[in-house]
Amino acid sequence: MSLLELQKEVKKFNQASKLTAAVQDVDRLIDLLVSAREEVAAANDPHTASQSLVKLQNRVNAQLETINSDLGRVHKSQNAFHKALGRAFKETKGTLPTDHDPMESQTALINRAIAMHLLREGQFGVASTFIGEAQPQGEAPQSPSQDQERPPSIMISHPDEPPDAMITDADIPSDLTAFQSQRLQEKFADMYSILSSLKQHDLFPAIGWARANSTELEARGSNLEFELCKLQYIWLFKGPAVNQLPATRDNGLTGALAYGQKNFGRFQKRHLREIQRLSAAMVFAPNLGSSPYQTIFNTDLAFEEVASSFTREFCSLLGLSAESPLYVAVTAGALALPNLVKYTSINKAKNTEWTTTNELAFETPLPRSMLYHSIFVCPVSRGQTTDANPPVILPCGHVLARESLQKLAKGSRYKCPYCPSEGVVKDAKEIIL
Ligand SMILES: [Zn+2]
Incomplete structure (x- = not known):
């Protein structure tokens, strides 16, 4: 069929x-x-x-x-x-290559990926069960006895979370992992608690986190801390009718003004123009809707947006991508599978073998968000660049493969094949696509 x-x-x-x-x-x-x-x-x-x-x-x-x-x-x-x-x-049984299963020897890595995925999705209960059950036979951890002192549990109040998001440190066997699941779990617990505050329009935990990590964030060129402070200012600006915070001097226009005076100073160097716009909006407070500042004060999606950039920055400071690699791999795999099945069945009919080991023999159309390593074909040699022969960019902006540049160069100098500029070979920079 x-x-x-x-x-x-x-x-x-x-x-x-x-x-x-x-x-x-x-x-x-x-x-x-x-x-x-x-x-x-x-x-x-x-x-x-x-x-x-x-x-x-x-x-x-x-x-x-x-x-x-x-x-x-x-x-x-x-x-x-x-x-x-x-x-x-x-x-269909047997039409996929069964003699060669590259995953077979990597059970530990696959288990690790699954555990990581569960942890980063905040499914701590499921993760700890999985980690426990994925242990090789004979090494199963002793379940913690009742008289053992149990460390305090962390409750993550996430409206969408099932109640099993409650975890205790004793649930995670300490000898289990090479990837410090407990440390990661604590980090993700922090992340989910900050995210759940953001959902309730409470920005302070996120601002606190961004401030504590401001050096790393700035080094990455992230504006997260300023974006959060800006939203806090806007949120106060809107006053008790919108933000439903107590109608005190700390809320409304006076609250926003005080907050801005106290917090915007540190961002003046990088965000002066925006700070000026935010302050100037004070004048238009009575009819903001018809002012030039109307768009900055539209907060319909603002909390969702800061939540997603917070998640991205939080994961990247942990050395993780914003999207779960397992999710991306499985989705990309599912998209590629029909082509793969078709290809192998055609090959089977023709009695030919799969010859390329490290790459697919056909294009797999994937959405842009799933493309990580684009290929580069050198316009001079018409060959695909490799680790040994990487693409380099010349100061004029043209890109070619390193070997092509070396062939073109006379001594240490080169002439760009695409424009009149000339230069020295060592100025060409390797680029990573
Ligand atoms: Zn050029």
Whole structure:
């Protein structure tokens, strides 16, 4: 059975297997019973009551039959799909390369990736269970006994989190990991607690974190601390009617002004213009909506935006990407799989072998956000650059492969093949795509 046929089956299944009809018929039955109850209650003599009960019996029976046949249809389509799946998998079995499984020897790394993913998603309970169960046989940790002193648990109050986000240090076996799961877990617990405050429009934990890490953040060129302080100013500016904070002198325009005076000074060098705009908006406070500052004060998405840049910076200071690598790898893999299956089955039919070990023999279309290492083809040699022969950028902005540049150069000097500029070879900088 081909992929196309299977897709057809999925479509058929989706169309046929709806429980909606059954649910509607059950609702109708309930309506029937409710109205019969009212009829009986309203009846003024026993004869009318028993008559309506007799009438009810037939109608209920008919309705039950309708429901049964609704369910029968769903059941039938489930059976058909089950059979189709069985056929599809019997036939595809063995078309993927089974003799070479590059993942086989990497169980530890894969487990690590899964544990990391769970930790960074804030699923601490699931992560600790997974880490416990992924231990090689015989090394299973002793479960902590009741009399053992248990360290205080960390409760993450995340509105979307299931209650199992509660973790204790004793849940994580200390001898388990080469990747310091406990330290990471604490870090992520911090991250989720700050994020949950952000969700409730409380910026202070995030500002505190950004201030404590301001040196590292600035070195990365991040504006996070200023963005957070700016939002705090705007939030106070809007006053108690919007921010629902107590109507004291620390809120509203006076609160915003005091906050700005106290906190904006440190950002003057880099963000003077924005600070000026924020201060000038004070004058327009009575009708901000028709002022030139209207857009800065639109906070509809502001909290979500700072939350996502906070997550990105927080992860990057931990040396992690903002997106879970496992998530990216699995998604990219799922997108690439149809092509891979097609390719291998064509090869099988032609009896040819997979010859390239480190790269795919075909293009895999992926969304831009999932492209990490673009390739570069040297315009001079027309060859793809490699680690040994990396792309270099000339001071004029043109890029070619290092070997091509060396071939073009006369002694230590070169002439750019694409523009009139000349220079010395050592000024060419290696670039990483
Ligand atoms: Zn040039």
